[in-house]
Amino acid sequence: MLAYATATVPEWTTRNPADFGVAMVEMLAYCLDNVSYYQDRLVGEAYLGTATQRSSVLEIARVLGYTPYPAQAATGTVTLISDETQTDDVLVPAGTQLVTSFQEAFQGPLIFETLADATVPKEGGTAEVAIVEGATQMTSTITLVFPSASSQVVSVVALSQSTGAADQKFVVPNRPVDLSTIRLFALYPSGPVEWVVTDSLLDATSDDRVFETWVGADGSVTLTLGDDVNGSVPEAGLELMLAYRVGSGSRGNLAANEVTDVASIVPGVTVLSSSEMTGGWDPESTDSIRRNAPRAWGTQDRAVTTRDYADLALSVSGVDKAVAMAGSAALVTVFLFGALNSPPSQGLLHSVTQYVQERSMAGTTVVVQSGALVPINFGSTTDPIDVGVMAQYRRADTVLVVTQALQKLLAPDATSFQQRVTIADAYAAVHGLPGVLYVHIPVMARADQTQTGTTDVLCREWEVPVAGAINISAVGGV
Known part of the structure; x- marks a missing residue:
């Protein structure tokens, strides 16, 4: 100028x-x-590779037709015991709330709920029941009556009143929401009528009582109703009621016996013990969406090559990794994992099988199963990793830093099917860490093979590497 x-x-x-x-x-x-x-920045936010805001990545994935997998609640079991003085069996109804001990990361206890009715025998008898992390929200109940004359009582909260307009949107009041528990009802004079969730309103007819869900970058959940062309619109003035449970994510993955008390009023019953709580995971990470969304789009809703089969599997919510193998044109096997390398549930395996089979070539049978995790050990009990610690650093802290670096090398987001792990990768992971003077790794081997040497570890097509045992011997330092 x-x-x-x-x-x-x-x-x-x-x-x-x-x-x-x-x-x-x-x-x-x-x-x-x-x-x-x-x-x-505006230009950068328009592309998956350069977008920095999670909201931008989510919107681009939406345009590509890719649905990131949502958070899932941790599950486990709890053993209930009756008081010695209890003279009658005690019924513990489904939805009974239990609480954990104080959780530092959460700054408070977590709530779990029973998934089924359980009868605890009298006079010190015990009963085991499945539980899930989260708390069902309730201000009132509604009763659904089915054609068979059976009925179901559902705990609900008031959401809003229908305006009768097209494309009505409602935000679920709390978070994190377990998406699998969301149910929407309209209160007609004749009784409550349920609107059910759908993957896409575009697939709905004008008579379908359906709604879409959308999870924003902040974790909030928005419900979108139809427009009387794709999805029915509730009549103006109808009260809308919502059933859902708050609670999901990796925060619910707890050690055994962390669930300690019955929060609901159930006289004569206490918690004897609880299993390890597993299966909880957070929403799909931004980097994972960047990786998977383009693959799902590239298949164009059909499977020809084995890569197409794997990419289609990634389109199913809950799948984080997938690979396909074909011994012949008539049989394709898809191996997959859920979030954080978790084994897929039977429900997820069924969903992927159905989704991919419908898009496969004529005459091809699709088999879907879990992949295999291959633990890789670093060092052995007789020949551990040798770590030299700088004079001003604590040995225990330095050992922890090295251990975490090797675990991060094989973290779920950093690994894939048929991956090659080299000793150079291991040295690169620990090079320059605080307090580390030198490192010598004498052993790097699969856990199912001889624990000697540091040759490259090559996983098979259906295998994904994970960190196994890490044995370290530190010298020097404090």
Whole structure:
């Protein structure tokens, strides 16, 4: 701008920073630099590879037709025991709430609920019942009556009142929400009528009572109703009621005996013990969405190559890794894992099989099963990793840092099917860590093979590497 001023206003020759004209030019340059930055960011947010905001990545994935897998609640079992003085069996109804001990990470206890009715025998008898992390929200109940004359009582909260308009949107009041528990009801004069969740309103007819869910970058859940073309619209003035459970994610993965008390009022029953709580995971990470969304789009809803079969499997919510193998054109086997390398449930295996089979070539049978995890050990009990610790560092802290670095090398987000792990990868992971003077790794081997040497570990097509035993011997330091 100063060069341009020299050409257009030659009589203005001062370049003193204190000059009013120079100050104005610098201020304008500052403002235009900000504008240029935001223009660059706007362009960057339009592409998966350069977007920095999770909201942008989610919207791009939505355009590609990819649904990121949601958070899932941890499950386990609890053993209930009756008091010795209890003279009658005690019925513990489904939905009974239990609480954990104080959780540092959560700054409080977590709530779990029983998944089925359980009868605890009298006089010190015990009963085991399945539980899930979360708390069902309830301000009232509604009764559903089915054609068979059977009925079901559902705990609900008031959501809003239908305006009768198309594309109504409602935000679920609390978070994190277990998406699998969401149910929506409209209170007609004749009784409650349920709207059910659908993957896409575009697949619905004008008579279908359905709604879509959308999980935002902040974890909030939005429900979208139809427009009387794709999905029915509840009549104006109808009260909308919502059933859902709050609670999901990896926070619910707890050690055994962390569930300690019955929170609901159930006289004469206490918690004897609880199993390890597993299966809880957080929503799909932004990096995982970047990796999987383009693959799902590339298949164009049909499977020809084995990569197509794997990419289609990734389109099913809950699948984080997938690979396909074909011994012949008539049989394709798809191996997969859920979030955090978790084994897929039977329900997920069935969903993937049905989804992929419908899009496969004529005459091809699709078999879907869990992949295999291959633990890789670093060091052995007789020949551990040798770590030299700098003088001012604690040995225990340095050993922990090295252990965590090797675990991170084989973390779920960093691994894939048929991966090759080299000793160079291991040394790169621990190089330059705080407190580490030197490291010598004498053993790196699959847990199912001889524990000697440091040759490359090559996983088979259906295998994914994970961190196994890590044996470290530290010298020096404090």
